[in-house]
Amino acid sequence: MKRWLCNKMTIKYTRFFLVGLFISLSGFAQKDYKGIILDANTKEPIPYVNIAIVEDRLGTVSNEEGIFHLEMNPVDFKGKKIQFSCLGYETKEIHVESAEMIFNGYPRILMKPYVHALEGILLTDANGRFFNDEIGYRNYGNNIFGYWKEGTSLGAELATRIKAKKGLRKLKTFEFEVWHTNLDSLLVRINFYDVNRKKGGKPGVNLNKSRKNILFTITKNTKIAKIHLESFNIYTENDFIASLELLEVFGEGDIELMLAGTLNTPGSFRRYTSMGQWERLSHSMAYHISSDLFVEDGKYQRVENKAKRSESKKSYITGFVLEMGRPVANVKVSNTNTKAVVVTDANGRYKIEANRNDTLHFFKDGFKQAYKQVGNKPTLNANLYREAK
Structure with missing residues (x-):
C-alpha cells in the first residue's frame, strides 16, 4: 500500500513538474x-x-x-x-x-521609404578646385585602444570627432586599425554624424544621405581596414564624427574586438546598444580619413605650394609583389609604423611612403603574410606564397 502511494505521489509530482516547465518556457518565449x-x-x-x-x-x-x-x-x-x-x-x-x-x-x-527631398550641402558657385587633404588620427605605438567585449549588443558604436578645416569637403576613404578579434568575422557599419553642439558635441544627424549602408566585414586577418566612400557622396563643411557600429557577429564565443586608439582627444563617444545614450571617452579612436577639400582659386596656389613643399620632404619606396615570378594584384601593403596603406596594381606594383627603418606588411587572402624592413634601397620586392589547403 505504501509502495502504491509512493508511486502515485511520484506521478503527481512528475505531472506538476512538466506543467510547471511548460509554463516557464511559455513565459520565457513571450x-x-x-x-x-x-x-x-x-x-x-x-x-x-x-x-x-x-x-x-x-x-x-x-x-x-x-x-x-x-x-x-x-x-x-x-x-x-x-x-x-x-x-x-x-x-x-x-x-x-x-x-x-x-x-x-x-x-x-x-x-515607409523616406519620400521627402534629401538634404544636401550647397556645393558653391565660387571658382576653385579640390585638393587632397588627410585628416583624422593614427596610432603610432601608443597602448591605447577601444573595444567591444562580452555583453556588447548589436548596434553598439565607437565614435570619434574628426577635426577638419572649415570648407566644403568630400570624404574619399576611411581607415581604422584592428588589433585583435577572437571571432571568425564581424560586420560593422561606418556612420558619419554632424557635431551636436547643443548636446556637448555628441553625435547628431547622420551625414550619409545616399540611403546606402557603408558596410565592412572584419576578420581575424584584418589589420588595417580601408573603406572607399566616393560612391556615397558624403560632404562636410566643418568638424564631424565618424563611428563604427556593430551589426552582426559570426562565430562562437563572447565577442572580443580591440581597435587602435590615439592620444588625441578632440571628443570621443560610445554607446552600448542600438540608439542608446552616448557616453564620453577619455581618448579617441585612431580613425583616418582621406578627403578632397574645396579651395577657391585665390587661395589655391598658396595651398598647392604648401602641399608640394610638404610632399618633397617625404620619402617613398616602390616595388613589386610576386608569386613564382608572376605579379600579384590587389595585395594590401601597409607601413606598420605610419599606418599608411596602398594596394598593388594589375602589374603587382606599389608605391608607399616609408623611411629606411620602417617595416612593410604584405597581405592578401589565400597567401601567407610577409613582413620586410625597408632598408636603404629605393626599391623593395616581396614574394608571396600560397597558404596550404
Whole structure:
C-alpha cells in the first residue's frame, strides 16, 4: 500500500513538474519580441534596421533578412515605445502594449521609404578646385585602444570627432586599425554624424544621405581596414564624427574586438546598444580619413605650394609583389609604423611612403603574410606564397 502511494505521489509530482516547465518556457518565449521588417511598398526585407526602446538602453539590429529578436518583458516597459530607424526610411514607433508577441512566427513590421527631398550641402558657385587633404588620427605605438567585449549588443558604436578645416569637403576613404578579434568575422557599419553642439558635441544627424549602408566585414586577418566612400557622396563643411557600429557577429564565443586608439582627444563617444545614450571617452579612436577639400582659386596656389613643399620632404619606396615570378594584384601593403596603406596594381606594383627603418606588411587572402624592413634601397620586392589547403 505504501509502495502504491509512493508511486502515485511520484506521478503527481512528475505531472506538476512538466506543467510547471511548460509554463516557464511559455513565459520565457513571450519575452522574445521578434519580427521581420519589410519595405511598405515592395515588401522586400530591410537589412540592418536599428530597433530600440531608446530611453531604456534596450536595443538590437535586424539581420540581412530583416529579421530581429529583442529580449524584453512587456510588463517592464509598459507605456514605452519601440523605435525602428533606418537610412532612407521614416522612423516608426510602436507602443510596447501593441507589439505582437508570437511564439512561432515573425510578425511583419512595415517601414515607409523616406519620400521627402534629401538634404544636401550647397556645393558653391565660387571658382576653385579640390585638393587632397588627410585628416583624422593614427596610432603610432601608443597602448591605447577601444573595444567591444562580452555583453556588447548589436548596434553598439565607437565614435570619434574628426577635426577638419572649415570648407566644403568630400570624404574619399576611411581607415581604422584592428588589433585583435577572437571571432571568425564581424560586420560593422561606418556612420558619419554632424557635431551636436547643443548636446556637448555628441553625435547628431547622420551625414550619409545616399540611403546606402557603408558596410565592412572584419576578420581575424584584418589589420588595417580601408573603406572607399566616393560612391556615397558624403560632404562636410566643418568638424564631424565618424563611428563604427556593430551589426552582426559570426562565430562562437563572447565577442572580443580591440581597435587602435590615439592620444588625441578632440571628443570621443560610445554607446552600448542600438540608439542608446552616448557616453564620453577619455581618448579617441585612431580613425583616418582621406578627403578632397574645396579651395577657391585665390587661395589655391598658396595651398598647392604648401602641399608640394610638404610632399618633397617625404620619402617613398616602390616595388613589386610576386608569386613564382608572376605579379600579384590587389595585395594590401601597409607601413606598420605610419599606418599608411596602398594596394598593388594589375602589374603587382606599389608605391608607399616609408623611411629606411620602417617595416612593410604584405597581405592578401589565400597567401601567407610577409613582413620586410625597408632598408636603404629605393626599391623593395616581396614574394608571396600560397597558404596550404
